[in-house]
Amino acid sequence: MTAPKKEPRLYWEDLSVGETRDLGSLSPTAEEIVAFASQWDPQPFHLDPEAAKDSVFGALCASGWHTCAMAMRLMVTNFLHETSSLGSPGLESLKWLKPVFPGDTLTLRHTITEKRVMGKRPDVGLVRTVWEMVNQRDEPVLRMEGYGMFRLRHPAQTA
Template sequence: MPHADTHPAIRYWWEDFPVGSVREFGAATLTREAVIAFARDFDPQPFHLDDAAAEASLFGRLSASGWHTCALAMRMMCDAYLLESSSLGSPGVDHLRWLKPVFPGDTLRMRMEVLEARPMNSRPDVGLLRTRWEVINQGGDIVLTMEGWGMFRRRDPGVTPG
């Protein structure tokens, strides 16, 4: 069973994410070039690639793919805490909503709230976290929400959470 002293690069363990805790982080600005490049590779719908098509769409102008917004959210999570954590991945996302379009020039940040935390029944050295993420643009508008589970190694698997 791993312990904190055997993993000096790990700063964040399951125990470091108590229920109700909120973390805010990130700042990523989308460029027009990045929006088009992502769309070309992964979501080549015309309103993500072409100005004329975008103007004729519900968006009214070139917009980022929702999947691009998800990818940016993942990068911000990695930079803020995941790469320094005992993360073991995720069994999935339960809820994902794209609430507002994201446009080139928008700057996005994130807010994460821990909704639930419990040890994994089959692996007491692993803790589960259910979290809600909000991606917020420079105007304070929430553009994306996600809820899902993450798996993290526990610092002290023998202690029952209080």
């Protein structure tokens, strides 16, 4: 499936340090948790509710990688699709802070902490961000810090 190409609404110049966005919510089901884990992280506490009772989590819970994938889905659907995003050079940190259980409602918040034009690529801006996913009790379950690359609208005027 190919996303239709459209002109971005937001470029690097439109993003501001300190800006926080709420990027929507998802609620994983037990079936989704087991399906993801079956393919990508087949540990007993992600696959079997009975086995999970004896784990440190006490119940079936989502893989941390599943939680990351859900955060990425919210980021792409509710932010990156409207931007001039050029991808990411990577993360500086990733922490799973609490387990995610079936039926939890997860909300993603995205905060811009730094931005600069890339030295060797004056048409590309680098944006440092913090992603925080919280559950329905506003408890953080995931925190990631990293960078995104965005095309500049007017490279010659900004560089």
